[in-house]
Amino acid sequence: MSVLTREPVDARQHHAEKTGRVGAGVFSPRQLLISLPDALRKLDPRHQARNPVMFVVWVGSVLVTVFAITDPSVFTVALACWLWFTVLFANLAEAVAEGRGRAQAETLRRAKRETVARRLRDGREESVPGAELAIGDLVVVEAGEVIPGDGDVVEGIATVDESAITGESAPVIRESGGDLTAVTGGTTVLSDRIVVRISTRPGESFVDRMIALVEGAKRQKTPNEIALTILLSTLTIIFLLAVTALQPMSIHAGAPQSVAVLVALLVCLIPTTIGALLSAIGIAGMDRLVQRNVLATSGRAVEAAGDVSTLLLDKTGTITFGNRRATELIPVGESTVDELCAAARLSSLADETSEGRSIVELCPGFTTVPNAEFVPFSAQTRMSGVDFDGVSVRKGAASAVTDWVHAHGGEVPEAVAAITDRVAADGATPLVCAELSDGVATVHGVIRLSDVVKPGMRERFADLRAMGIKTVMITGDNPLTAKAIAAQAGVDDYLAEAKPEDKLALIRAEQEGGRLVAMTGDGTNDAPALAQADVGVAMNTGTAAAKEAGNMVDLDSDPTKLIEIVAIGKQLLITRGALTTFSLANDLAKYFAILPAMFAAIHPALDKLNVMGLATPKSAILSAVIFNALVIVALIPLALKGVRYRPGGASALLRRNLLVYGLGGVVTPFLGIWLIDLLVRHIPGIG
Numbered sequence: 001m002s003v004l005t006r007e008p009v010d011a012r013q014h015h016a017e018k019t020g021r022v023g024a025g026v027f028s029p030r031q032l033l034i035s036l037p038d039a040l041r042k043l044d045p046r047h048q049a050r051n052p053v054m055f056v057v058w059v060g061s062v063l064v065t066v067f068a069i070t071d072p073s074v075f076t077v078a079l080a081c082w083l084w085f086t087v088l089f090a091n092l093a094e095a096v097a098e099g100r101g102r103a104q105a106e107t108l109r110r111a112k113r114e115t116v117a118r119r120l121r122d123g124r125e126e127s128v129p130g131a132e133l134a135i136g137d138l139v140v141v142e143a144g145e146v147i148p149g150d151g152d153v154v155e156g157i158a159t160v161d162e163s164a165i166t167g168e169s170a171p172v173i174r175e176s177g178g179d180l181t182a183v184t185g186g187t188t189v190l191s192d193r194i195v196v197r198i199s200t201r202p203g204e205s206f207v208d209r210m211i212a213l214v215e216g217a218k219r220q221k222t223p224n225e226i227a228l229t230i231l232l233s234t235l236t237i238i239f240l241l242a243v244t245a246l247q248p249m250s251i252h253a254g255a256p257q258s259v260a261v262l263v264a265l266l267v268c269l270i271p272t273t274i275g276a277l278l279s280a281i282g283i284a285g286m287d288r289l290v291q292r293n294v295l296a297t298s299g300r301a302v303e304a305a306g307d308v309s310t311l312l313l314d315k316t317g318t319i320t321f322g323n324r325r326a327t328e329l330i331p332v333g334e335s336t337v338d339e340l341c342a343a344a345r346l347s348s349l350a351d352e353t354s355e356g357r358s359i360v361e362l363c364p365g366f367t368t369v370p371n372a373e374f375v376p377f378s379a380q381t382r383m384s385g386v387d388f389d390g391v392s393v394r395k396g397a398a399s400a401v402t403d404w405v406h407a408h409g410g411e412v413p414e415a416v417a418a419i420t421d422r423v424a425a426d427g428a429t430p431l432v433c434a435e436l437s438d439g440v441a442t443v444h445g446v447i448r449l450s451d452v453v454k455p456g457m458r459e460r461f462a463d464l465r466a467m468g469i470k471t472v473m474i475t476g477d478n479p480l481t482a483k484a485i486a487a488q489a490g491v492d493d494y495l496a497e498a499k500p501e502d503k504l505a506l507i508r509a510e511q512e513g514g515r516l517v518a519m520t521g522d523g524t525n526d527a528p529a530l531a532q533a534d535v536g537v538a539m540n541t542g543t544a545a546a547k548e549a550g551n552m553v554d555l556d557s558d559p560t561k562l563i564e565i566v567a568i569g570k571q572l573l574i575t576r577g578a579l580t581t582f583s584l585a586n587d588l589a590k591y592f593a594i595l596p597a598m599f600a601a602i603h604p605a606l607d608k609l610n611v612m613g614l615a616t617p618k619s620a621i622l623s624a625v626i627f628n629a630l631v632i633v634a635l636i637p638l639a640l641k642g643v644r645y646r647p648g649g650a651s652a653l654l655r656r657n658l659l660v661y662g663l664g665g666v667v668t669p670f671l672g673i674w675l676i677d678l679l680v681r682h683i684p685g686i687g
């Protein structure tokens with residue numbers, strides 16, 4: 001089964017082409033033009049009110065426009081225009097960011113086809129529209145048919161084409177039992193026949209939620225965004241008070257200022273750059289995840305990913321390929337290979353897990369057991385088997401079967417421990433097979449389940465270590481196997497014989513230390529832990545319960561995707577920080593442009609502050625406002641693409657960004673305003 005392998009780079013590019021998803025870094029000026037109508041629509045004050053900083057600019061624009069109409073001059077008209085441009089450019093940033101998601105939503109809508117479902121009722125089949133299915137309904141889907149809704153396969157095995165949602169053309173296998181049961185409405189069955197139990201209401205399906213997500217329809221401010229908005233609003237209020245207080249002082253000094261000039265000063269002082277780009281940065285972060293085939297249900301999860309310090313991965317199917325197969329039978333004591341084979345086969349006849357199926361394949365034969373009562377595998381008991389005619393057969397983890405044999409008064413031969421240790425030391429999983437008949441419990445032998453560590457794991461975990469993230473492997477498997485696989489894969493730590501509640505407890509313990517925990521998983525038994533983790537990434541191949549519990553789904557079902565998710569989260573936080581720094585720093589130069597201009601008439605000494613040698617007070621003020629607006633457009637590409645993130649020490653990164661964006665923020669406006677002034681001074685009535 002190559003279902004879980006991925007050829008990352010080529011496949012993703014191919015995917016981007018196929019689904020029309022634009023690469024995250026690509027930004028073309030054309031997008032600005034396309035998004036213009038949306039940006040104009042966002043001039044609606046109800047929309048502006050959501051962003052306090054830009055709302056102040058909006059109100060200022062209205063005020064200056066009123067003066068430009070009642071008492072027109074070249075200066076006030078130009079000022080009014082550029083104030084409106086400032087608001088428009090901020091809208092444009094958001095509209096461009098949203099526009100990218102809309103293209104993706106369009107592709108997804110195509111996956112939402114009208115379907116006719118073959119519903120099973122009392123053993124009979126009836127045709128109903130896909131939109132009328134209810135949770136719990138059973139539907140039959142055969143080769144060539146579209147799956148009518150999200151659900152879990154409860155019967156059969158089939159290959160499914162999921163390219164409509166993942167963009168990946170290679171078919172995937174979906175089967176009942178085990179951790180590959182989830183199917184998505186809108187995908188197509190390619191071969192065989194499956195029965196699916198519907199798990200979501202129509203209109204709330206996975207594809208519906210994906211569409212809402214990429215369109216940003218349900219986008220809510222994240223906690224960090226809210227905190228930053230409060231900070232920016234506070235600064236805005238302070239500057240508003242300062243500028244208002246300036247007027248009585250100016251009047252007292254004999255140089256009353258026009259409302260237009262006061263508005264210009266205020267707009268230049270308040271943090272408009274970050275205010276304009278904040279929401280675009282958040283949307284772009286989500287978008288970068290979608291580009292990598294990860295869907296997050298909340299922006300909060302993306303942010304948390306940037307601060308994660310511990311990563312929990314399960315072993316089977318995550319670090320290893322997970323298609324554990326029986327490869328060897330080792331009888332012990334009196335038992336022969338044939339006896340072990342027969343017992344192993346019996347205990348696996350109704351075992352729907354891939355392990356169980358592989359045992360039946362390894363031990364062919366015809367067995368019919370009337371009145372058999374099958375005992376399915378559970379992560380709690382770590383055993384599976386069958387009871388019939390007073391005979392019980394069990395196979396399972398060595399410790400579990402040993403306990404079972406002891407409980408029935410039997411003895412486990414000493415050879416068993418040596419064999420299981422040997423098998424486990426290779427990183428394989430030993431299952432012990434035992435039988436209880438006529439009140440006597442006997443061990444038949446050991447089954448070796450082989451599994452292989454995915455390639456490249458060691459390097460990826462080393463990357464995580466460089467990012468300061470600890471990796472912990474958690475597995476239900478025995479300590480020896482766990483140790484062997486942990487060493488092969490290069491994780492920092494491991495927890496063996498973990499039951500679902502142990503996974504949950506481990507996450508809680510890490511979180512108590514104030515650490516943010518990320519976890520990937522696919523099984524129903526992973527669901528509680530996925531829900532508890534700050535970042536819970538469910539594999540798309542996993543069960544519906546796992547996908548419901550987590551706050552992200554990886555369509556590629558690549559557990560190491562978490563490395564990219566963390567990088568995207570970090571990039572989001574860094575971009576926001578860098579542009580905030582730049583925004584606050586670049587307001588500084590504007591004091592030097594505007595304050596001397598305002599008071600040059602009464603305090604000629606202030607002209608010393610006019611270090612840029614700006615032509616006239618009007619040209620100085622207008623140039624500052626124009627620069628303030630243009631810098632927003634200039635930074636849209638950076639806001640969308642994100643500041644580059646390289647794994648490394650956090651303090652080195654902080655120092656570098658302070659230097660680049662802090663110092664850059666101070667210097668750029670001096671240059672920019674000076675250049676704009678060179679042009680503006682030629683406008684009659686200004687220069």
Ligand SMILES: Nc1ncnc2c1ncn2[C@@H]1O[C@H](COP(=O)(O)OP(=O)(O)OP(=O)(O)O)[C@@H](O)[C@H]1O
Pocket residue numbers: 314315316317351353355356377378379382383384395396397398429430431474475476477478
């Ligand atoms: N079908 C099965 N029948 C009987 N025993 C099984 C079966 N599948 C697994 N086991 C035993 O139960 C143990 C626990 O399985 P479980 O699925 O909880 O964890 P795991 O798959 O080994 O690890 P992970 O948590 O990494 O997926 C296995 O290590 C194995 O010894």
Ligand SMILES: [K+]
Pocket residue numbers: 267268269270271272273587628
């Ligand atoms: K500003």
Ligand SMILES: [Mg+2]
Pocket residue numbers: 316523
């Ligand atoms: Mg498992």
